[in-house]
Amino acid sequence: MMPTGKTMEAALNELRQAISSLENAVDMRVEREREQGEIEGEVRRVHADRSRLAQELDQAEFRANRLEEVNREVSRRLVTAMETIRAVLDR
Numbered sequence: 001m002m003p004t005g006k007t008m009e010a011a012l013n014e015l016r017q018a019i020s021s022l023e024n025a026v027d028m029r030v031e032r033e034r035e036q037g038e039i040e041g042e043v044r045r046v047h048a049d050r051s052r053l054a055q056e057l058d059q060a061e062f063r064a065n066r067l068e069e070v071n072r073e074v075s076r077r078l079v080t081a082m083e084t085i086r087a088v089l090d091r
Helices: 005-091
Strands: none
Touching: none
């Protein structure tokens, strides 16, 4: 049998190794949770950007449609004005 001092020293070494392993596991867990939090934050930012961009796109499409309508109205009025001018010149 081993003397009590050596048995105690071996037990203390095993305890130190176990504590060290536990600290490493806790550190890794904390790091994973921090990374997870960062990923979740990035996902929230991406969703916010997507919502903002979708809204900007909707507004741009609305303006483009409105410009198209105005363009058609201006074109119609120009045609009417040209026809009026031709009719006056033909008299």
